Amino acid sequence: MNLNVKSAVWLRIAVVYFAVGVVLGVGMGASGDFTLSPAHAHINLLGWVSMGLFAVVNRLWPATSQGKLALVQFWLYNLALPVMLASLAAKLVGFTAVDPLLGLASVLVAVGVLLFAVQVWRTVAR
Numbered sequence: 001m002n003l004n005v006k007s008a009v010w011l012r013i014a015v016v017y018f019a020v021g022v023v024l025g026v027g028m029g030a031s032g033d034f035t036l037s038p039a040h041a042h043i044n045l046l047g048w049v050s051m052g053l054f055a056v057v058n059r060l061w062p063a064t065s066q067g068k069l070a071l072v073q074f075w076l077y078n079l080a081l082p083v084m085l086a087s088l089a090a091k092l093v094g095f096t097a098v099d100p101l102l103g104l105a106s107v108l109v110a111v112g113v114l115l116f117a118v119q120v121w122r123t124v125a126r
């Protein structure tokens with residue numbers, strides 16, 4: 001994937017999470033039901049804030065967006081995060097059977113973050 005395209009895709013996905021997270025926040029405020037508060041926080045922070053930062057880092061340090069590791073990190077994070085957030089929301093409303101899925105997806109998201117850290121350390125000075 002072209003490096004500017006990768007940065008733009010991160011940003012486009014990030015603003016979708018931002019919209020969903022903020023709409024959920026307004027919904028919680030309006031209803032007075034804060035059950036999904038941790039889901040709202042993680043949509044905003046792992047979705048909007050973290051992905052927005054991936055976009056900015058990729059744009060400012062283009063080498064961080066290049067290579068196989070960056071591609072694996074992109075797909076791992078983007079596939080695991082929605083599963084983690086959906087299963088977190090399901091757990092919060094009482095479907096505790098999703099616990100193993102939540103655990104697995106959380107570990108994969110964390111691996112995606114570790115890969116990002118490795119990628120930055122490897123390439124940022126180039």
Ligand code: HEM
Pocket residue numbers: 021022024025026028029034037038040041044045049
């Ligand atoms: C219009 C925008 C937003 C609205 C209306 C909103 C609304 C809320 C509400 C109603 C709560 C629950 C408060 C409670 O439990 O007493 C909350 C919690 C929280 N929000 Fe937001 N929020 C917004 C944007 C954001 C953004 C942009 C972030 C992060 C980047 C964020 C991060 C958090 C965090 C960390 C919590 C605490 C979660 C917890 O204690 O489990 N919020 N928000």
